[in-house]
Amino acid sequence: MLDNLTQRLAKVVKTMRGEARLTEANTAEMLREVRLALLEADVALPAVREFIAKVKEKALGEEVIGSLSPGQALVGVVQKELGALMGADLGPDASQLSFAQQPPAVILMAGLQGVGKTTTTGKLAKYLKEEKKKKVLTVSADVYRPAAIAQLESVTKQVGADFFPSTASDKPVDIAKNAIDWAKKHYHDVVIIDTAGRLAIDEAMMQEIAAVHAAANPIETLFVVDAMVGQDAINTAKAFNDALPLTGVILTKLDGDSRGGAALSVRHVTGKPIKFAGVSEKLDGLEAFDPARMANRVLGMGDILALVEEARKGVDMKAAADMANKIKSGGKFDMNDFRAQLAQMKKMGGMAGLLDKLPAQFQQAASGANMDQAEKQVRRMCGIIDSMTPLERAKPELIKANRKRRIAAGAGVQVQEVNRMLTQYEQMNTMMKKLKGGGLMKMMRGMKGMMPGMR
Template identity: 85%
Template sequence: MLDNLTQRLAKVVKTMRGEARLTESNTAEMLREVRLALLEADVALPAVREFIAKVKEKALGEDVIGSLTPGQALVGVVQRELASLMGADLGPEASQLNFATQPPAIILMAGLQGAGKTTTVGKLAKYLKEEKKKKVLTVSADVYRPAAIGQLQTVTSQVGADFFPSSHNDKPVDIALAALDYAKKHYHDVLIVDTAGRLGIDEAMMQEIAALHAALKPIETLFVVDAMLGQDAINTAKAFNDALPLTGVVLTKLDGDSRGGAALSVRHVTGKPVKFAGVAEKLDGLEAFDPQRMANRILGMGDILALVEEARKGVDIEAAKDLADKIKGGGKFDLNDFKAQISQMKKMGGLSGLLDKLPAQLQQAAGNADMNQAEKQVRRMEGIINSMTPQERAKPELIKASRKRRIAAGAGVQVQEVNRMLSQFEQMQSMMKKLKGGGMMKMMRSMKGMLPGGMR
């Protein structure tokens, strides 16, 4: 997400040192870099001009306090204005969905074909079901794309929500009203209506979706836009905003674009908050959008809160407590425990998912490592453990040469890979022993010795 801006700002921060106040001269170069980075990221020119003017106005004359350098002070101003540009000035409630209506709350999804609208309906249904404890019904009013209705039925089934069937022979408004009637009779909290996309903006499409809006009177009308569209996203957003009373925006494919200018432009053009961001292809890859946290990520400050949330969702608290009790009680950390730790990490998005949320300095420290290779190695380790007998997992000391050969053959790897995995397991086992005697500081010191040079 806006990697280029992150790198440019980091470079300029290093060059601005030792001045007590931000002035026009010492900020000019950095503002130029910011402007270029935003334009290269496909941010709309009017949004760039307004953003630079606001940063300049807020920065000039600001004192550089404490241990901050002028560059760091200016990054603080840029961070606040980035968050404001993406909707922080609208207040925290603006990015929340509104359910203050007689159930079912109707959410109308609009956007171009290929923006990921149908998958986003499935992701949103999963989010509302799991995070907000809502009973959700989905329906497809897309009678033009042959696979649309079947696709929505599939993703709805995968996330465990309810689906209202429709047919290509029905009219979109009739489908939506029948689904609404069904939702009322079956006490659904939310009805999500997937509408037809087109390959371009055309009058017939806009009239149809306007008619749907008039018939349903949805409490939320969300514009789904592909973050990789760049300037086209801006034109599309404007056309939809003119035709519909939008209440918010969902950005999809935010993980697939290092430029990501749409995140900064769409809110500027529509005046509506970004409510959700699609950050992965999986059906749990939808995040509630937080302007402050997104600004931190763009500026290389990481998103530690998101990391904590991933941990909360991914970590089995009971299993972690059982392991802690086992170690404290003198039990040995075995290969079953090691495999459980690997599974927990995978639930938190794997190595690359965790790395993406760390601050830039830590990312750079780990940057020499090939994340794809590291992920493969983790999968290989899991395969090796799966090739062991229950007895071998519980008592790793039994694994001698002949057993190693059998395990390697079962996992489809060389014996050296089995040795490497056992070596890594022994390192972890050694750390866990230090926990038993309350030696947390000793363990932290030994972990520090294993980190790459830049992170020590």
């Protein structure tokens, strides 16, 4: 996520922190590096100019000059202004969705074709259902793109929300009205309307979406923009901002671009907060956007809060407590428990996703590890355990030569891999015996130490 910008700015931050005193020369050099980093990341020139001017003004102010560690103080200025560029200056509640109206709260999704509006609609439905405990109805007003309605129906079913059917012969305004009427009768909290996109901005499209907006009277009108489209994102944002009273922005595919800075420019152009960021293709790959925390990540300082949130979502606390009680009471740690621990690691967003949220120094320490290979190895280990019989999973000591060959054939791996997995199980089993009073985080640390590529 914004990899190039992160790497450049992390270097600048490291240099700045080491400055015992600030001069016009070293401040100018630092600002030049920051400016180049932002421009290379595709941040729009007006946004860069404004950012640099604000940092320069505060960098030469008394607060920084008089600081006991001016380098550190200057890092704080850059961090604060980068957060402001992303929307922190709009206030802590700006990035929150509003539900302050008589249910159902209507959310209108707007944007060009191909930016991921339909998938994002499904992701948002999942987020609202699971995180905000809302009863959600989705509806497609895209009567032009083949299979758009079927696609939304499919993703809506996958996330467990409700779907209002429409057809290509219906008028978008009627679809919106009928869906809202249905939602009122069936006590839905939220209606999300997925609108039609085009391959380019055109007048007919803008008129149609303005008509849907007028009919639906949404409390949130969210502009969905692809982080990978470069400077075109800015022109598109201007057009939509002129045509609709936007309330926020959703960035998609932020995980797919090492630059992504143009997406940050959208906030500057529209003046509207970024509310969500799509960070993976999976339906749970939508994060509420926090400007200050994102600024920390871009500056290489990590986002420990996001890491904790991933752990909270991914870890089954009841299962962890049950296993801890089992170990405490003298129960045996078997292959079923080992399989459950591997599954927990897979649920925590993947190793690469977790690494992205760590501070730069930890990322560098793990840079030699092949994260894709590690995740692949975890999947293979799960496959090996799944090839065992229930008796073998309960009593791994029974697994001798003939059983190993059968398990390896069933999992499609070599016998050596079965031996390696059994060794890792034994290491984990030994650690569990020592834990007894342990706790989940000790278990997870022990697991990490035994994972391939994570040593």
